[in-house]
Amino acid sequence: SRIIYFDTIDSTNNYSKRIAKDTPHGTIIISEEQSGGRGRLGRNWISPKGEGIWMSILLKPEIPPTEGMKMTQIAAAAACQAIRDVTALEAYIKWPNDIVVHGKKVCGILTEMAGELNQIDYLIVGIGINANNLSFPKEFKDVATSLAIEKGEKVDRKTLILDLLSKFEALYCHYIMEGKLDETLSIIRNYSAVLGKSVRIIKGNQECYAIVEEINDEGCLKVRYEDGEEELLISGEVSIR
Ligand code: BTN
Known part of the structure; x- marks a missing residue:
């Protein structure tokens, strides 16, 4: 090419x-x-x-x-x-x-x-x-x-x-x-740096901690927040520290 x-x-x-x-x-x-x-x-x-x-x-x-x-x-x-x-x-x-x-x-x-x-x-x-x-x-x-x-x-x-x-x-x-x-x-x-780890997630001006449970077959990140709530994150919408 x-x-x-x-x-x-x-x-x-x-x-x-x-x-x-x-x-x-x-x-x-x-x-x-x-x-x-x-x-x-x-x-x-x-x-x-x-x-x-x-x-x-x-x-x-x-x-x-x-x-x-x-x-x-x-x-x-x-x-x-x-x-x-x-x-x-x-x-x-x-x-x-x-x-x-x-x-x-x-x-x-x-x-x-x-x-x-x-x-x-x-x-x-x-x-x-x-x-x-x-x-x-x-x-x-x-x-x-x-x-x-x-x-x-x-x-x-x-x-x-x-x-x-x-x-x-x-x-x-x-x-x-x-x-x-x-x-x-x-x-x-x-080679994930976040799988199984606790991460800080920044969404707009909100900030919270979660455990990364899985990278699913679509490449989305499944996280569990401290209150037990689970969420699927799509690349682009969050920033992880
Ligand atoms: C990031 O981590 O925020 C993304 C950085 C991307 C940088 C590359 S360098 C080549 C291409 N041209 C740009 O202006 N940005 C990307």
Whole structure:
């Protein structure tokens, strides 16, 4: 598939959106640097030149928008497995879209969609991996790290990108062509940072504690609150600490 490569761009997700209509399914957009990298919940994503992997995958699957968030799970599974295989670091998935190493974030995923009620026009899976960053701004030091910092040596970004993309493609095709999410689910369950744990859930301006009981076959998180109440969480609507 086609790869579009930049030295610098505002955001690979923004660029993908701008070209989506006239660009084929499966196009990869990568930049060495983002001047306006975006994270979830309107946050910034620091994307210094040459230090990380800042990329977006443009997809045009024939699925309804309700299935779109499964792409986040597929990307998280591919990223976590690729980081493990390429760096030998013990990476875990903090459901639904963060990858952590030694409890700190090394990778975030931002999935964005456009389309109608029954059919997606396009879907953009933005993946940011702190690969070779050697330092972080003070306010991020406690929560973010890079693969190089945790491993003590630089990571070959090209190897990691290729590994991640080939895993993503395999899991994606398995889901789109055969309707099967089983391999993705077994990765996100095996390497879950939250399964069986007590987590703090932030919903709008409410905050509560719950135990994570299960990641179900749809990729949703089943939690039990302190009062015994159970709830199924859909990716995107909550933030877990
Ligand atoms: C998050 O954890 O909040 C998601 C971070 C996603 C960052 C990636 S980097 C490539 C793509 N372009 C962006 O502007 N954001 C995503």
